[in-house]
Amino acid sequence: MAKNYEELKLSDDFMFGKVMEDGVLCQEVLECLLGKPVGELTEIQPQREYRYAMDGKPIRLDIYTGNGETVYDAEMQNLNHKKPEDYDLPRRSRFYQAVMDTDHLKKNQSYRSLPETNILFICTFDPFRKGLPRYTFRNKCEEMPELALQDHAVKYFFNCTCQSEGVPDGIQALYRYIMTGEPLDELTGKLHKAVEAGRRNEKWRGEYMKELLHDDDMREEGRAEERANTEREKTRADAQEARANTQEARADALEARVRELEGIIRNMKQ
Secondary structure, three states: OOOOHHHOOOOOHHHHHHHOOOHHHHHHHHHHHHOOOOOOOOEEEEEEEEOOOOOOOOEEEEEEEEOOOEEEEEEEEOOOOOOHHHHOHHHHHHHHHHHHHHHHOOOOOOHHHOOEEEEEEEEOOOOOOOOOOEEEEOOEOOOOOOOEOOOOEEEEEEEOOOOOOOOOHHHHHHHHHHHHOOOOOHHHHHHHHHHHHHHOOHHHHHHHHHHHHHHHHHHHHHHHHHHHHHHHHHHHHHHHHHHHHHHHHHHHHHHHHHHHHHHHHHHHHO
16 A cells, blocks of 8 residues: 555655755765765756666666766665565666666767666665675676676665664664664754655655556556456467367267267178
8 A cells, every 4th residue: 555645754765766866965875875985966866767668668766866987776675565585686686787778878889988887775674684784796707706897887785674783873873764764863864854844845745646646557557458468368268278179079070980980880791
């Protein structure tokens, strides 16, 4: 069930995208998560959509931004009563990477034109169930692990449920705020004020309601297509069964005719 607008938290992707439109806040959150400077962000695009073929799978990125040299895609992930494996985040990150690269490399451009990409999945669950606060993936050579591929693509998965020792205070506070909505430091205090202001933003409320209606329409369209596919499969199965029954009836008739002829031949011999 969709949440009421007043109930949205930073962990909800709509509010996350809206709050992170603030360039300063977005930069601070990325730097907190990555533990390094990201530079001034030149453009922040929430809910950016991609579709490169009419029948291709579309994607919608929660936050898409960059600093001119590196591109960042930040995604908020909630279980929503599913299992972590249901989301297949590793393959999803692979697809997102491919789509982002396609967007940047134009005809006749060198592969060197591809920017460094950082894909961040901020999870309100442990995506790999290993208890780590963060999982970082870079491509390396299996035969020589110290040899990195240097494709300038990094994928991060953040486990906001982790509160183990050794996790920097800033990240612990951010994780805690994402999970509970309780601000504990300067950054989470700023985020909390932004979320509270967002809940009073009537323009955002209207956009949220439109998004819910759009999602409902898409789900209904998907259900209608599924029903149509089911009906087509049923029709196909019925036709196959009818053909099988016809063939079986012909075989039975042929077998009966053979027995009849055999009987006639025996009678003639007698």
